[in-house]
Amino acid sequence: MRDEHPLPPAAGVAQAALRIRPADAADMAAIQAIYAHHVLTGLASFEEMPPAVAEMAARRQKVIGRGLPYLVAEDVPGGGVLGYAYASPFRDRVAYRFSLEDSVYVAPAAVGRGVGSALLAELIARCSELGYRQMVAVIGDSANAASIGLHAKLGFEMAGRLASIAFKFGRWVDSVYMRRPLGPGDDTLPAAPG
Structure with a gap:
């Protein structure tokens, strides 16, 4: 499928030092450790207690069971997990x-x-x-400049902000919504019912 909304180059990425691949079961302890750090120290996630490895594995299985990507970035040549990303349905309806x-x-x-x-x-x-047409980012904390900047760099635009929608670390926290078209976006109708 031709992407009508091309990605800008991922500037600053040392391709020789990084490999993106599907996550597997052996990655789940590293993924859980990364997520636990963000849960306990930041506002990127509104969870307050880090889920156990088994719960993270069940969440991964749900994503891949829907045929969606669940990826890790791996250090080359060391092989350590540097980060992870996945897509999930925006809403169930x-x-x-x-x-x-x-x-x-x-x-x-x-x-x-x-x-x-x-x-x-x-x-x-x-x-x-x-064949998906839209991607939405729900970013915890309107002061999360790193995540907002990352998404903007990759073609996401601001879609809105929910002020004081969550309460974590003793304060009210916003959520920022950004969106990006995928493939032809809404320029054409889908080829077949999804």
């Missing part, structure tokens, strides 16, 4: 069947290496190839 939500998390030691850009670019490409 059938009218949303061409829209997805993205999730991207990077290990603290890998921030600034282009891991998030590489993961999100690959996620967008794979979801476009699957």
